[in-house]
Amino acid sequence: MLFEVDSAKPSAWTMTLGAVTHIVHKVGIPPARLExxxxxxxxxxxxxxxxxxxxxxxxxxxxxxxxxxxTSMRRLHITARQLAPGVNVVAGGMAELMKRHNEGWAEVKM
Structure with a gap:
């Protein structure tokens, strides 16, 4: 499942992290794949x-x-060094979304 977040509102992240945590506890990884x-x-x-x-x-x-x-990182002048450890960088968010969609992933816009 791919969770897409384009908001800096704390409520969006609280909902996202809550949903991800719930899935991890109820389903586990694997079998769930979460991004x-x-x-x-x-x-x-x-x-x-x-x-x-x-x-x-x-x-x-x-x-x-x-x-x-x-792409967003460049526009917002954010470098990879500023990201939390372990965060991966993809060339483009929309390309990643399309890739996961084509792989059959479910998508949730938060």
Missing amino acids: VLAWGPGLQMLLKNAPDAMEITILQMRGVRFVACQ
């Missing part, structure tokens, strides 16, 4: 000093993949 794609203002929540950085790290240790859109 959180952040782009635009949503990138703010993947920074090292973001309020949910520790929760993101814990979810990564459980197998959740967090990815940042490089």
Whole structure:
């Protein structure tokens, strides 16, 4: 399942991380494959000093993949060094979304 987040609103991230945590606890990884794609203002929540950085790290240790859109990073002047450890960078958020869609992933826009 791919969770797409383009909002820096804390409520969007609370809902996203809550849903991901719920799936991890109820289904497990594997069989679930979970990815959180952040782009635009949503990138703010993947920074090292973001309020949910520790929760993101814990979810990564459980197998959740967090990815940042490089196109948005350039536009917002965010470097890979500013991202929380373990966050992957993809060339484009929309390309990642299309790739996962073509692989049959379910998508949730948060």
